[in-house]
Structures are given as C-alpha cells and as structure tokens.
Amino acid sequence: MIEWSDATIKEFQTTLLAWYDANRRDLPWRQDHDPYHVWVSEIMLQQTQVNTVIPYYQRFMASFPTVEKLAQAPEEQLLKAWEGLGYYSRVRNMQRAARQLLTDNGGQWPHTKAELQKLVGIGPYTAGAIASIAFNQPEPAVDGNAFRVFSQLLEIDADITKPQSRSLFEEVIRKIISKDRPGDFNQAIMDLGSSYMTAKNPDNEHSPVKKFNQAYLDGRLDEFPVRSKRLKPVDKQYFALVIETPGGFLFQQRASNELLAKLWLFPLVDADQLKESHPELNATTIIKAVEEKFVSETEIQTELQLIDTPIVNHTFTHQKWHVTLLYAKLQEELDLSHFSGKVVPVKKFATLAWPTVQKKLWQAFKKRQIQLF
Structure with a gap:
C-alpha cells in the first residue's frame, strides 16, 4: 500500500475539490445540507443507480417532507412509495429511525458518526455521509x-468483502479527507467513482486524479479492488396462483418474517418443498398437489391449469426465483375467512404495494390474456 506525504495529500485535496466544484452533479438532495435529505438519499442509493433514485426521492419528499411525516x-x-426500489427493510428501518429520533432525541439529529450509528438502519457509511455532509465532520x-x-x-490489497477491511480504508481516508470540506470531499469521491473511475468502462486516462492513481501508473488497474467471489444466488422454484373471481384477482400479503415482507403477490406455493414432501411427483401430478396444498392451507378450492407463459425469473441478493404461473377462473366469490389475503379488482391494483417480481408476474399473465382473448 502506498502512503502519501502531507504535501501529496494537500495536492490531492486541492485537485479533487477543484474538479468537484467545476463538475459536481446537480442532484436534488444536494440543494442543501439538511441531514434528513442526506439520509433519505443515501438509503435510497444503496444498491440503486442515481438516475433511478431521483424520481423516487422527489416523490418521497413530496409525501414525507419531514422526519415527523415519515x-x-x-x-x-x-x-407503496418505495415500490420498485427493492430491499424493503431499508424503508421500514427508516421509519423506525424516524420514530427513534422523535422519541429519544426530541427530533434533533446527532452530529457525530458514533451517535448517528445508534439510529436503526444507519451503518458506518451512511453515518459518515450524514456527519460529513450535514455537519462538516471529517468522517470518511x-x-x-x-x-x-x-x-x-493507493494500491490497497485488502479484500473489500472482509468486514475488517472497512476499518483499514476508514483509517487511510481519515488521513486524506479535507478537514475544511469533508462533505464535498466525500461527494467528490462518489462522483469520481461514478464517472472516470467506474467499475466498468473507466476512463482513467482523462481522470482529474490520474497522476495520483498508482494502480493506473503501474498498469495494475485490473488487480484493484481485491474482492472475493460472491456466492451464487440459491435457485428457488415457485408456483404463482393467478386466481380470478367475479370481483377481481386473489392476492396474498407476505408475512413479516418472509422475503418481501408485507408486500402483495399472487399466492405462492413453494415447488421445492412440494417435491420434498412428494418425491413421486411428476409433470402430470404436480398441479393436483399444488391444489391440495393450497386448499389444506386456505380452504380455497380451485381447479388450476398450466398456461402458456414463460417461467418468470427474478434475482434477489441471495436467491433467484423461477416462478411458474397457474391459472384458475372461479364463478363465485371466495370465502377468505381462512386466508391472509383479499380479492382486488384490476382498477385497484395501484393501491397495493407490489414488489418487482409481482409486476413481472402480472405482465406475463397479461401477455397470455392477449393471446387468449
């Protein structure tokens, strides 16, 4: 790992911040240094591209302009406001943290990284961003x-997937960060990593900090950052039951301890579990087994049929779902007394909070409808 002299650090700060002043991205959450605005934007930006976040952020702020409203x-x-962003635990934790701010802090934001990390869902990165941008604390x-x-x-060869590497990087950056403009320094690094020093198709030749980039100068860019291979997502097989009644389609709300907690989907039957309990199942008997499992859990009787739609695939961080659609059209309204769901007419779909995989399921089914009708 390279260590910079004080003179090099000063030159780097000057070069980076001059470039940032001339080229900073005009983003809605950069119009002020309000900690609420910084917080919401940083949580939204986790695992999500900036261009995707901008309209979500604007709508979110229109609906929840203050910590109190949130x-x-x-x-x-x-x-519903978060629909499509994924990782829904983020917004649930935001609300818990907002309530924590009101009850424990009288609505006042902590100014230090350590105190900010006591709020639900705020980790070291988000705490560092808020502390530096909103409160001018020299925190990475x-x-x-x-x-x-x-x-x-700096040609740091620590594996960034290892938890202990974060402390190493924080220690290194704390020596380099501008003490006068820490928030701008951190945002400049964000912009640099999103422009000239991207993960794919970087343009280091024209980077404003090219002369400081030791890996570029040494021809070793492909060696950094050091990252262990990610585990492949586990494949999961499901049947989605598209059950149409005179009043609409049947939906089920996911349990609070499940993936996609509290969101609405077509009822799902875990095909892998079904095959484990019925090892003799084959293509001609599995639909009957799905019907039997569904009626045993809900007391809803159906006659399902396989429809000619492609399997819907959707990848989460640790799972990849492969969902087969089964369809049933019922002539009477359902007794839902033993079922944690409801029948929703198509015109009311917009009132439900749908995950992206449910949108894919509905689009797949609609295409089948077009073919049918």
Missing part, C-alpha cells in the same frame, strides 16, 4: 465507490 406514515403508504463515507477509488489510488 414517522407517522401508514406502512402501506410507505411501502466508505461505500463501493470509495473502496474502488482508494484501492486503486
């Missing part, structure tokens, strides 16, 4: 961009 929001409204904000940028600048 704390008081009905969960259904909150999930170490995300994927910072890992990539500084590992290349």
Whole structure:
C-alpha cells in the first residue's frame, strides 16, 4: 500500500475539490445540507443507480417532507412509495429511525458518526455521509465507490468483502479527507467513482486524479479492488396462483418474517418443498398437489391449469426465483375467512404495494390474456 506525504495529500485535496466544484452533479438532495435529505438519499442509493433514485426521492419528499411525516406514515403508504426500489427493510428501518429520533432525541439529529450509528438502519457509511455532509465532520463515507477509488489510488490489497477491511480504508481516508470540506470531499469521491473511475468502462486516462492513481501508473488497474467471489444466488422454484373471481384477482400479503415482507403477490406455493414432501411427483401430478396444498392451507378450492407463459425469473441478493404461473377462473366469490389475503379488482391494483417480481408476474399473465382473448 502506498502512503502519501502531507504535501501529496494537500495536492490531492486541492485537485479533487477543484474538479468537484467545476463538475459536481446537480442532484436534488444536494440543494442543501439538511441531514434528513442526506439520509433519505443515501438509503435510497444503496444498491440503486442515481438516475433511478431521483424520481423516487422527489416523490418521497413530496409525501414525507419531514422526519415527523415519515414517522407517522401508514406502512402501506410507505411501502407503496418505495415500490420498485427493492430491499424493503431499508424503508421500514427508516421509519423506525424516524420514530427513534422523535422519541429519544426530541427530533434533533446527532452530529457525530458514533451517535448517528445508534439510529436503526444507519451503518458506518451512511453515518459518515450524514456527519460529513450535514455537519462538516471529517468522517470518511466508505461505500463501493470509495473502496474502488482508494484501492486503486493507493494500491490497497485488502479484500473489500472482509468486514475488517472497512476499518483499514476508514483509517487511510481519515488521513486524506479535507478537514475544511469533508462533505464535498466525500461527494467528490462518489462522483469520481461514478464517472472516470467506474467499475466498468473507466476512463482513467482523462481522470482529474490520474497522476495520483498508482494502480493506473503501474498498469495494475485490473488487480484493484481485491474482492472475493460472491456466492451464487440459491435457485428457488415457485408456483404463482393467478386466481380470478367475479370481483377481481386473489392476492396474498407476505408475512413479516418472509422475503418481501408485507408486500402483495399472487399466492405462492413453494415447488421445492412440494417435491420434498412428494418425491413421486411428476409433470402430470404436480398441479393436483399444488391444489391440495393450497386448499389444506386456505380452504380455497380451485381447479388450476398450466398456461402458456414463460417461467418468470427474478434475482434477489441471495436467491433467484423461477416462478411458474397457474391459472384458475372461479364463478363465485371466495370465502377468505381462512386466508391472509383479499380479492382486488384490476382498477385497484395501484393501491397495493407490489414488489418487482409481482409486476413481472402480472405482465406475463397479461401477455397470455392477449393471446387468449
């Protein structure tokens, strides 16, 4: 790992911040230094591209302009506002943290990284971002961009997937961060990692910090950052039951301890579990087994049929779902007394908080309808 002299650190700060002043991205959450705005944007930006986040952020702020509004929001409204961003635990934790701010802090934001990390869902990166941008604290904000940028600048060969590496990077960056403009410094690193020093198709030849990039100068860019291979997502097989009644389609709300908790989907039957309990199943008997399992759990009787739609695939961080659609059209309304769901007419679909996989299921089914009718 390269260590910079004080003179090099000063030159780097000057070069980076001059470039940032001239080229900073015009983003809605950069119009001020309000900690609420910084917080919401940083949580949204986790695992999500900036261009995707911008309209979500604007709509979210229109609906929940203050910590108080966020704390008081009905969960259904909150999930609907987050619909499509994924990782729904983020917004649930935001609401918990908002309530924590009001009850424990009298609505006042902590100014230090250590105190900010006591709020639900705020980890070291988000705490560093808020502390530096909103409160001018010289705290690193170490995300994927910072890992990539500084590992290349200084040829840091620590594996960034290891938890202990974060402490190493924070220690290194704390020596380099501008004490006068820490928030701008961190945001400049974010912009640098999203422009010239991207993970794919970087343009280091024209980077404003090319002369400081030791990995580039040594021809070793492909060696940094050091990252262990990610585990392949586990394949999961499901049947989605598209059950149409005179009043609409049947939906089920996911349990609070399940993936996609509290979101609405077509009822799902775990095909893998079904095959484990019925090892003799084959293509001609499995639909009957799905019907039997569904009626045993819900007391809803159906006659399902396989429809000619492709299997719907959707990848989460640790799972990849492969969902087969089964369809039943019922002539009478359902008795839902033993079922944790409801029948929803098509015109009311927009009131439900749907995950992306449910949108895919509905689109697949609609295409089949077009073919049918």
